[in-house]
Structures are given as C-alpha cells and as structure tokens.
Amino acid sequence: MKILQVNASARTTGANSTKVANRIVERLLEQHPNAAVEVLNLATHPAPMLDNAGINALFSPPEQRSAQQQARVAESLSLVSSLKGCDILVLGVPMYNFGVSVQLKNWIDSIAQNGVTFYYTEQGPKGLLEGKKAYVGFARGGIYRNTKGDSQTPYLSSVLNFIGITEQHFIYAEGLNMGEEAAAQGFAQAEQDLANALDA
Numbered sequence: 001m002k003i004l005q006v007n008a009s010a011r012t013t014g015a016n017s018t019k020v021a022n023r024i025v026e027r028l029l030e031q032h033p034n035a036a037v038e039v040l041n042l043a044t045h046p047a048p049m050l051d052n053a054g055i056n057a058l059f060s061p062p063e064q065r066s067a068q069q070q071a072r073v074a075e076s077l078s079l080v081s082s083l084k085g086c087d088i089l090v091l092g093v094p095m096y097n098f099g100v101s102v103q104l105k106n107w108i109d110s111i112a113q114n115g116v117t118f119y120y121t122e123q124g125p126k127g128l129l130e131g132k133k134a135y136v137g138f139a140r141g142g143i144y145r146n147t148k149g150d151s152q153t154p155y156l157s158s159v160l161n162f163i164g165i166t167e168q169h170f171i172y173a174e175g176l177n178m179g180e181e182a183a184a185q186g187f188a189q190a191e192q193d194l195a196n197a198l199d200a
Helices: 015-029 053-058 069-086 103-112 154-162 180-199
Strands: 001-007 036-041 088-094 120-121 122-126 133-141 167-173
Touching: 001 015, 015 036, 015 088, 015 103, 015 133, 015 167, 015 180, 053 069, 069 103, 103 133, 103 180, 122 154, 133 154, 154 167, 167 180
Parallel strands: 001 036, 001 088, 088 133, 133 167
Antiparallel strands: 120 122
16 A cells, blocks of 8 residues: 655645645554555655646657656656555645645646546546545635635546546645634544545
8 A cells, every 4th residue: 555645835844735634644544554655745846847848858759859858758757656656645735826836736737648647538538547546635724615716626626537536535624814713623624524535
C-alpha cells in the first residue's frame, strides 16, 4: 500500500490545506499502518509550468528532443511515476481567488498526458489510472461548499475522472478566516467528512 500526499499550497509551511492533508494521511495510516507515504510539497518542489517550451518538448517525437527537452519531459514523467505507483492519492487544496493554486494546476498539467494517464477512444477519453482512491482535503477562508462559488470540487472531480480515479472523497475545512469559532467548526466538519469517507 502506498499513499501519495500532494501539498498544493504556495506556503512552504503552516498551510491549512496541508494540515487537512496531514490529518487525512494520519487517519489512513490508522487503517493501513504498513503503508508507505510519499509527500510531494509543490511549494518547495514545484511541477514545471506548461509553457511554450514545455509544450514543444512534450509533443516532439522522443528521438528529436534536445537535451533540454528530454530533461523537461523527464520532470513530468517523474511526477506521473509517483502517481502511478500509489494506491491512494491525497490532495491538500487551498482556495486562491475561487480556484486552485498555480502549484496544483502545474501538477495537473504535468500528470495529464495522452497515452500515459489517459487515452482517446471513439467514445471519448479513457482514464488509465483505475483502481486508485483519492481524498481531496480543502481549506477555505469562506464557506463555498454546495454553492456556485465552489469551482474547485467539480474541476478536481473532472480531472480525477479523466485519468481514471473514480473513487473520490472530498473533505472540507471552511470558514477558516471567519473567526476562531468558525475555524474550529470548519476543522470539526473536516473531521466528520473524513470519518464518513473512511467508513464508506
């Protein structure tokens, strides 16, 4: 059993989303005490940006890639390898201006590769990472769950489905910037969400 924890905050330390992700992993280890845990902190080890150079590298035939392009492709494939090798994916997701962090978006752009984590069929895309579980821990200053302001949940659910991870559990710590009482309630709700997910 292997757990991959991806911390997607821009903060190197002290992020509430990392706190939620840590708690998810802690509870998972209670169920799977022999599991190995790999932690990827995207603030200190960022995924490469999908810029013009990255697109040219990824879409060039392997035999035609320059040394620089080969290194760029290797960065993405290393992230894919970690994801492929895990049984459980845990994401620590902050909300920045109603969306995901650039750190998380770069990671998604790195691991979503045609022919590697999904492929296209006549019926549409087919994910290649079936059989894994995902636990997504959100940390939000306000309260957005089940509202039109929550763009993160449907987006991340779509991404995970796209690559074949259909067993998804969402854990919400919200209201964290609305005072001490609201923050305490937010973390308590996350605990309840997590308990429900682990009992599912």
